[in-house]
Amino acid sequence: MFSATVSAPTNIACVKYWGKKSVALNTPINSSVSVTLDQNDLKAVTTVCVSKSFKKDRLWLNGTEEDVTKSKRFMACISGVKRLATTKVSTEGEVLVDKSEWKHFGVHVSSMNTFPTAAGLASSAAGYAALVAGLAEVFGAKETYPGELSTIARQGSGSACRSLYGGFVAWRMGKDHDTGEDSLAQQVCDENHWPELRALILVVSDEKKDTSSTEGMSTSVNTSKLLGYRASTVVDERMRSIEKAYTERDFETFGKITMQDSNQFHATCLDTYPPIFYMNDVSKSVIKIVHAYNRWKGKVAAAYTFDAGPNAVIYHLEDVADELLALMLQYFPDDKFLGSLFGSSFVNNPQAWDRAKAFGLDDELLRMCDAKGRARGMGGDVKKIYITKSGPGPIVLSKEEALLDPETGLNC
Ligand code: DP6
Numbered sequence: 504m505f506s507a508t509v510s511a512p513t514n515i516a517c518v519k520y521w522g523k524k525s526v527a528l529n530t531p532i533n534s535s536v537s538v539t540l541d542q543n544d545l546k547a548v549t550t551v552c553v554s555k556s557f558k559k560d561r562l563w564l565n566g567t568e569e570d571v572t573k574s575k576r577f578m579a580c581i582s583g584v585k586r587l588a589t590t591k592v593s594t595e596g597e598v599l600v601d602k603s604e605w606k607h608f609g610v611h612v613s614s615m616n617t618f619p620t621a622a623g624l625a626s627s628a629a630g631y632a633a634l635v636a637g638l639a640e641v642f643g644a645k646e647t648y649p650g651e652l653s654t655i656a657r658q659g660s661g662s663a664c665r666s667l668y669g670g671f672v673a674w675r676m677g678k679d680h681d682t683g684e685d686s687l688a689q690q691v692c693d694e695n696h697w698p699e700l701r702a703l704i705l706v707v708s709d710e711k712k713d714t715s716s717t718e719g720m721s722t723s724v725n726t727s728k729l730l731g732y733r734a735s736t737v738v739d740e741r742m743r744s745i746e747k748a749y750t751e752r753d754f755e756t757f758g759k760i761t762m763q764d765s766n767q768f769h770a771t772c773l774d775t776y777p778p779i780f781y782m783n784d785v786s787k788s789v790i791k792i793v794h795a796y797n798r799w800k801g802k803v804a805a806a807y808t809f810d811a812g813p814n815a816v817i818y819h820l821e822d823v824a825d826e827l828l829a830l831m832l833q834y835f836p837d838d839k840f841l842g843s844l845f846g847s848s849f850v851n852n853p854q855a856w857d858r859a860k861a862f863g864l865d866d867e868l869l870r871m872c873d874a875k876g877r878a879r880g881m882g883g884d885v886k887k888i889y890i891t892k893s894g895p896g897p898i899v900l901s902k903e904e905a906l907l908d909p910e911t912g913l914n915c
Contacts, residue, residue, distance in 0.1 A: 504554040504912055505591070505600075507640035508905045510546045511633035511897040513618070513626065514539045514665045515702065515808060515816045517761040518741050519768040520674060522724045522734060528683035529576075529658050532724065533734040534742050536673040537665045538818070539694065540702060541894030544851055547629035549614040550905045551637035552912040557609025563906070563914040564630075565615055576659045580634050581610050583655035588642035605642055612637070613906035613914050618889075627716075631659030632666030636897035650687035657686060669694035669895035671749045673742065691746050694893045699752075699821040703828060704889040705835060707785045707813040716811045719772065719779050726776040733767055754820055758806030761818060762793075765808040781811050785835070785884045789815040791875035792834055796827070799868045828855060828890065829862035834872065838883035850888045 520535035560581060562571040571577040591600040600608075614633060616626050635656040638644065646652055657664035657674070665672040668690040677686030723730050741760050748756035772779040782790075786809055793807045805819045805827055819827050828850070837849035850856035873879070908915050 504552055504556075504909075505641050506550060506552040506902075506905060506907060506909065506912070507637050508548065508550040508900040508902070509633055509637045509640060509897050510542050510548045510900055511629050511636055512539045512542045512666050512669070512894055513545050513547075513629040514662065514672065515810065516662065516665075517745055517757070517808060517818075518738060518764045519810075520661050521768050521771060522720050522730055523661075524676070525680060525683065526721070528680075528686070529661055530680065530683045530686040531661055531674065531676050532730075533738040534674060534676045535662075535665070535738075536671065536691065536742060536745060537662070538700070538702065538893050539666060539669045539672055539896065541694075541891045542898065543894070544889050544891035545618045545629070545704075547614055547616050547626070547633040548900065548904065548906065549612060549630070549633035549637045550907045551634070551641045552611040552907045552909075553605075553608040553641050554611075554912055555607055555609070557611060557912065560610045561612070563613040566914065568914070576631070577634070579658040580631065580655055581638060583658060584635060584638035584642055584644050584652070587639070587644035587646065587651065589645050591643055610638070611907055611912045615906060627660040628662040628666045631656050631663035632897060634659060635663070636667065636899075640899055650689060651684075653688035654684055654686060657683070657688075664688040667896050670696055670893055671746075673746065692749055694895050697749065697752050697893065700754075700893055701819050701821055701824050702889075702891050702893075703817040703819065703824075703831065704891065705789060705815040705817070705831065705885045706887040706889070707783065707789075707815065707885055712781070712812045714779050714781075714811070719775070719781075719811060722777075722779070723771055723775040727771050727774040729767075729774040730771040733771060737767065754806075755803040758803040758818060761806040761808050762803075769809065781813065782809050783813045786813045786815055788834065788875070788877040789817070789831075792830065792872050792877065793817060795871045795875055796830060796868065799865070799871050824855070824890070825858045825862050826864070828859035828888070829864055830868070830872065831885075831888070832856075832859055833864065833869065833879045834877050834881075835885035836880060836882045837885075848887070850890065852890045855890050 514537040516537040522532035524530045588605045590602045653664035653667045670693040671691040745760045
């Protein structure tokens with residue numbers, strides 16, 4: 504039996520992927536680009552065990568076994584990485600497993616998220632990236648061209664391909680519509696490129712969303728003319744501009760495109776028939792308050808984006824971090840009753856929370872935000888706040904962090 508444990512990050516797109524060119528290959532109708540988030544705050548941890556004695560492939564997700572034998576996505580990742588497997592040799596040079604033998608090995612996988620699954624926080628991205636990275640580690644997979652592993656992760660979940668790299672990562676849609684082999688992720692800038700960049704995540708709902716991305720995209724592709732226009736006419740120019748802005752650390756351009764693209768993605772959801780609503784009234788209040796804040800600042804200092812759910816991700820720079828958190832805590836504070844039960848878990852960084860609580864917000868700013876119609880001090884609409892930044896791609900962890908028993912290969 505051989506095993507590996509890895510962790511992988513989530514990512515939040517600034518130019519969104521929405522719509523599939525090929526459902527079978529899971530290729531997109533447009534390119535997209537995202538920030539990979541720091542695994543110290545949000546991550547998926549996955550252990551992969553392989554053995555000739557395993558009768559079938561099995562998966563435990565957050566401790567519960569799921570039937571994956573019929574999951575095309577899961578199986579595509581296993582067979583994709585097995586194809587790139589190499590011969591395993593011991594440190595003494597003895598052949599342990601010849602690469603032709605791997606096809607006889609069964610695969611056990613156990614995966615955990617440190618954040619709400621399927622609530623629009625890109626949990627499938629982190630999960631499939633961790634799966635592919637874990638399989639690649641166990642099988643000693645070698646890419647035959649850069650980004651090949653990301654083409655496999657893409658077949659698990661489109662956005663997962665971007666989680667195989669740290670920093671700012673583009674998913675190039677590709678031209679080869681028969682194989683999808685050039686529909687892959689490419690790092691634009693690594694995680695150290697823009698150390699001042701921050702993301703504030705407001706978890707508005709930690710429940711599973713009612714329309715999955717896959718289902719929503721399919722209805723959008725079939726019914727929304729706006730989506731077709733977006734893919735053919737808008738996205739390429741946005742990709743060029745935002746990649747340049749990120750490379751030059753130009754927050755204003757980066758932030759404006761991020762907000763506009765989130766808005767256009769949700770507009771295509773509204774243009775879908777029947778329409779899909781991912782944002783709710785709390786999300787809309789966040790949008791209004793961010794625009795009021797930017798107006799007061801006289802520039803784009805905060806930029807929201809929303810995936811397929813109501814949770815807000817607000818990109819900003821470190822110099823406004825305390826002020827922005829203080830502002831959000833005015834309008835989206837914790838539920839005092841639940842807070843007293845769960846202690847200090849509302850904000851993932853207690854020091855930042857303390858600094859924000861002590862921050863003296865400007866009266867004029869509060870007046871401008873009050874005018875947007877959301878009452879101050881109304882707790883409970885935001886369940887949890889994460890403060891995070893950009894981080895690296897998957898990381899190989901030690902044996903001590905394994906989620907599968909090293910003797911039996913069963914979930915611990
Ligand atoms: C709104 O990657 O979850 O988050 O490929 O069907 O698994 P599938 O979809 P998924 O869609 C993510 C959509 C998005 C935008 C984005 O991350 O680019």
